[in-house]
Structures are given as structure tokens and as C-alpha cells.
Amino acid sequence: MTAPSPMTASRPRTGRRAAAALVLLVGCLALQPGAEAATPAVPAAVVPDLGREILAADDGWAAEGAGTTGGSAADDAHVFTVRNRAQLVAALDGGSSVPKIIRIAGTIDANTDDRGRELGCDDYATGGYDLPAYLAAYDPRTWGGAKPSGPQEEARKASAARQAERVELRIGSNTTLVGLGRNAVLKGASLQVRDADNVIVRNVELRDAYDCFPVWQPNTGGLGDWKTAYDTLWLRGATHVWVDHVTASDKGHPDEKEPTHFGRNYLRHDGLLDITNGSDLVTVSWSRFQGHDKAILIGNGDTVTTDRGKLRVTLHHNEFDAVVQRAPRVRFGQVHLYNNRYVVPEGAAYRYSIGVSTESRTVAENNSFTAPGHIEVADLLKSWNGSALAQSGNEFNGFPVDLLAIYNAYNSGSERDLTADVGWTPTLHGPVDSAAAAAKAVARGAGAGRAG
Ligand code: CA
Numbered sequence: 484m485t486a487p488s489p490m491t492a493s494r495p496r497t498g499r500r501a502a503a504a505l506v507l508l509v510g511c512l513a514l515q516p517g518a519e520a521a522t523p524a525v526p527a528a529v530v531p532d533l534g535r536e537i538l539a540a541d542d543g544w545a546a547e548g549a550g551t552t553g554g555s556a557a558d559d560a561h562v563f564t565v566r567n568r569a570q571l572v573a574a575l576d577g578g579s580s581v582p583k584i585i586r587i588a589g590t591i592d593a594n595t596d597d598r599g600r601e602l603g604c605d606d607y608a609t610g611g612y613d614l615p616a617y618l619a620a621y622d623p624r625t626w627g628g629a630k631p632s633g634p635q636e637e638a639r640k641a642s643a644a645r646q647a648e649r650v651e652l653r654i655g656s657n658t659t660l661v662g663l664g665r666n667a668v669l670k671g672a673s674l675q676v677r678d679a680d681n682v683i684v685r686n687v688e689l690r691d692a693y694d695c696f697p698v699w700q701p702n703t704g705g706l707g708d709w710k711t712a713y714d715t716l717w718l719r720g721a722t723h724v725w726v727d728h729v730t731a732s733d734k735g736h737p738d739e740k741e742p743t744h745f746g747r748n749y750l751r752h753d754g755l756l757d758i759t760n761g762s763d764l765v766t767v768s769w770s771r772f773q774g775h776d777k778a779i780l781i782g783n784g785d786t787v788t789t790d791r792g793k794l795r796v797t798l799h800h801n802e803f804d805a806v807v808q809r810a811p812r813v814r815f816g817q818v819h820l821y822n823n824r825y826v827v828p829e830g831a832a833y834r835y836s837i838g839v840s841t842e843s844r845t846v847a848e849n850n851s852f853t854a855p856g857h858i859e860v861a862d863l864l865k866s867w868n869g870s871a872l873a874q875s876g877n878e879f880n881g882f883p884v885d886l887l888a889i890y891n892a893y894n895s896g897s898e899r900d901l902t903a904d905v906g907w908t909p910t911l912h913g914p915v916d917s918a919a920a921a922a923k924a925v926a927r928g929a930g931a932g933r934a935g
Contacts, residue, residue: 533661533686533935534562534584538725539913543766543797543819546911551723551766553659553683557582564588564663568595571652571669578655578679586663587687593650593672594693604695607645610638612696618744621699628701636698643696643712647673650692650713656680662687665932670735673713676721688730688931689715693751699744708747714754718762725766728934731755732773739832750776754809758816759783763793769800771930776807776832782814785841785868790815797912798823800921802929805831808865812838818845819909822921824929825863827854835862837886839869844905847886849876849915851922860884861893866901873905878918 538551545551554561561583563574574585594602612635620626620635631639652672654660656679662668668688676682692713701707715731718724733752741749755772757780758765772778779798782790794816802824803810810825811818820837827833833854837847852863860879864872864886874886891900916924927933 534586534659536683536685538683538766541911542725542913543768543799543911544764544795544817545723545725545766545797547723547764547795549681549723551681551683551725551764552657553681553725554582554584554657555659555683556657557584557659562586565591567591567599568593568649569597569599575652575654575658578653578677580656580658580679582657584659584661586661587667587669588663589666590668590670591672592670593652594646594670595649602649604646607649607695608638608642609645610634610641612638612642617699621701621745623701623707623745626701628707630701631699639696639698643694643698646695647712651675653677654679654682654684656682659683659685660687661685662931667931672715674716675714676716676718676724678720680722682721682723683725683727684716684729685725685727686729686931686934688732689755690731691733691735692753693733693736694753697750706747707745709744709750711750711753713752714757715752716756717754718756718758718765719760721758721762721765723764724762725768726756726770727766727768728929728931729770730773730931731770731775733775734773737774738776752776754778754780757781757783758794758796759790760787761789761793763795765796767796767798767801769925769929769934771802771804772806772810773802774805777809777812778803778806779809779811781811781816781818782840782843785814787814791842794818797821797909799912800824800925800929802826802925803836804828806836807832808834808836809838810836812840812865813843813845814840815842816844817905817907818843819848819912820845820850821848821909821912821915822918822925823850824922824925825850825852825854827852827858829855833858833862835865837864837872839864839866839872839901841868843869843871844907845872846905846907846909847872847874847877849918849921850878851918852877852879852884853922854880859893860886860889864890864901866890866894866898868898869901870899871902871905873903876915876918878922881919
């Protein structure tokens with residue numbers, strides 16, 4: 484295994500103020516014809532060092548308390564530039580909490596062995612696992628509604644464990660994972676921040692956390708459904724996390740191209756970003772969630788009452804493009820959702836955008852929704868046992884809309900009406916723009932490769 488190469492020449496700087504000062508300094512030098520030429524090191528340093536940047540003092544829930552600094556305090560021995568899975572795994576150091584900055588250069592595929600050889604689903608399959616045999620064994624017409632068990636399910640589990648060992652990558656406390664330049668990609672991985680604090684993920688495209696071995700769950704949703712294992716990014720028991728200028732999608736393997744088995748879409752992907760199990764103080768900004776079914780789940784169970792008072796999340800200046808549902812769906816959390824841009828292309832599958840579930844207290848301000856004619860304002864919200872949503876300044880196809888009033892007017896009675904009283908007012912946030920201005924800025928500036 485190749486060891487990650489430590490970056491030299493990185494000077495400890497604290498965030499964008501220093502970078503901005505440097506830009507000003509260079510500008511001043513340029514204005515003085517008589518001034519001595521700058522040292523050759525200066526032009527390179529003008530490119531902001533994203534790895535050393537920290538979350539601004541008021542930028543959403545992740546700024547609460549000690550704020551979010553990620554690996555900005557790393558010493559030079561813990562600044563890594565990684566170009567393949569083996570180097571990335573070595574730099575992550577088993578989820579250690581030593582301050583570290585990990586810079587992804589180019590495209591890294593998580594589905595590779597330690598020598599860098601690509602691994603396909605056949606390479607993971609073991610114990611005689613075979614999809615046609617699996618389908619024959621658990622066909623509801625013959626197997627019925629019991630949970631799959633027996634040789635094919637055992638083989639599926641063993642095969643899945645082999646893939647999980649490759650693609651699940653754990654990020655520890657005090658870590659910044661950042662794309663280098665404009666084209667950093669991490670393919671096939673499920674990044675997991677588990678029981679960790681103070682993590683930054685920025686400027687990287689996270690693509691196609693593809694599950695080779697979905698499991699059949701006969702009792703899901705009445706008709707049964709396929710359950711996949713991997714969230715592209717999963718925050719579980721994670722606090723102070725800043726996700727910024729990330730692009731997350733299924734690119735390469737869109738689920739709508741997958742076949743139907745047992746009458747259900749054979750899904751290959753789970754969430755793009757799931758925030759669960761007591762996670763708290765999270766800011767997701769200037770990111771792009773694209774071409775996916777279930778994008779962001781905040782709180783994964785109505786009975787997980789330990790999430791009460793936690794799951795405080797700010798989502799701002801993100802784009803949800805061709806997302807079918809969960810943008811986000813919230814249980815328990817105090818979520819501030821402002822200045823996001825939602826785009827449903829003509830012909831794309833769509834269920835709803837904002838999911839209001841048990842004890843959620845979402846404040847949705849100045850978001851912009853663009854959707855084709857068959858989608859109505861009442862479709863944008865869905866409630867399962869929700870009770871409240873505060874909203875203002877939202878626009879639908881260019882017109883101001885009151886999401887709450889319209890939801891309640893169309894509510895069929897299977898759910899109670901929602902009130903506007905969420906019991907809190909967001910205080911940690913930057914300037915809130917009009918929905919229209921934010922939509923333009925997001926279209927231009929959100930996603931990987933557009934930071935700095
Ligand atoms: Ca999930």
C-alpha cells in the first residue's frame with residue numbers, strides 16, 4: 484500500500500480572512516509599478532486553501548458553540564493529498580480524531596482493491612450468491628411475506644459484507660475532507676461520520692454509492708420493497724459538521740434505468756445525505772443534490788425519541804435537481820431551510836420536496852421551486868404525523884406562495900393541518916436573499932468545483 488504523501492509548503496492560516504487579505508496584498512503590489520516583483524510563491528497562494536478554511540461564525544447550526552473548524556489545525560504531517568482508495572483509507576486513519584486535512588486529487592473509486600484494481604459486483608459475490616437464484620428463492624408468489632432466510636440470503640449477506648468493507652469509509656473527528664481543484668470525485672463510497680465531532684466535507688463530487696446486493700423486504704410499504712445499504716454521506720451521532728460545495732448524485736447508475744423485480748424498482752442507492760441517531764449542529768451549504776430518489780433524511784424513526792432536541796440542521800443555498808423526495812424529510816429536528824433552489828425537470832419522477840414528520844420544526848424561508856405544469860404547490864409538502872411548519876418568502880414558478888395555507892387547504896384530512904408555530908426562530912445564518920436572487924446565485928455557485 485502506498486503511503487499518502489504529506490503536503491509540504493502549507494503554512495498554518497486560519498480561514499478565508501487570511502486568504503482575502505492575501506488577495507488584497509497581491510492587488511496592492513500590482514498597483515505599484517515601482518514595487519519589487521512578488522516572490523514566486525505568491526501567485527499559487529492566491530488560490531484559497533480550502534483545507535484551512537473554517538465555518539464562518541454565524542453560518543448555520545454548525546456554528547453553534549465551539550463552531551466547526553474540521554482539520555484546520557492539522558500540522559504539516561497531517562495534510563495529505565490522496566489519489567486512490569488506499570491513500571484515502573490510510574489518511575482517514577481508521578476514523579482517528581487527530582486534526583487532519585485530506586485533499587482528494589482527481590477521481591478515486593472506492594470499489595478497488597489495495598493494488599488499485601477495480602472491483603465489480605462479481606468480485607464481491609461469494610457463497611454461491613446469484614441474483615436469478617435469489618429472485619427464484621424469495622419470489623413473493625411462492626416464498627410469501629416472510630423475511631428472506633436460507634442459503635441465498637446468507638450468501639447475499641456475506642457478499643454485501645465484502646462490498647461494505649471496501650466502500651464504507653469512516654471520517655473521524657477534527658477532519659477536513661476537501662477536493663483539490665475543480666474536478667475531485669469520490670465514486671462508489673459511503674462516507675460515514677459516526678460518533679464524531681467537528682468535520683468538514685467540501686468541494687468534492689460524491690457519486691454513485693451503488694449497492695451490488697440489495698435485500699428484499701416483503702413487508703415494506705405494503706407491497707414489499709428493495710432496501711439498499713449505502714448513503715452517499717451518512718452522519719450518525721455526528722456533531723458540528725459542515726458540508727459545503729458538495730455535489731451528490733447517482734451519476735453512472737441512475738435507479739430509473741434499473742429493472743423491476745417483484746413489481747418494484749430494483750433500487751441501487753439509499754440516501755444522498757442521511758442525518759440520524761442523535762446527530763446535531765450541521766450546516767449544509769452551496770451543495771447540489773442531483774438525479775436521485777430519496778435525497779436527505781433527517782431523523783430515521785418516529786420512535787427514536789433520543790433525537791428530541793437534536794438534529795438541528797441548516798440547509799442553505801443548495802440545489803435539488805431531479806430529486807424525487809426527501810429534500811429533506813425531517814423528524815424531531817429544528818431545521819432551517821433557506822435560499823434553496825428546487826428544480827423538477829419535465830418528465831422527471833416526483834413525489835414531494837419537504838417532508839414534515841413527527842415533532843419536526845422546520846423553518847422554510849425564501850426557497851425557489853420550479854416544476855412542470857402537472858405539479859401543484861400542494862405537492863411540495865408532505866406530512867406524516869407532522870404538526871408544524873413555519874414558512875415565508877417562498878416562490879413557485881416565479882410566484883410568491885404560502886406553502887402552509889395551500890397545504891392545509893388541500894389537506895384531505897388523513898393528516899392533521901399544520902400550524903405555523905414551530906417554537907423557535909433561527910438566529911445563526913448569513914444574509915437571507917429573496918427566493919429569486921438566491922435561485923440565480925445557487926444556479927451559478929452551488930456544487931463541487933465552485934468553491935472559493
Ligand atoms: Ca439511509
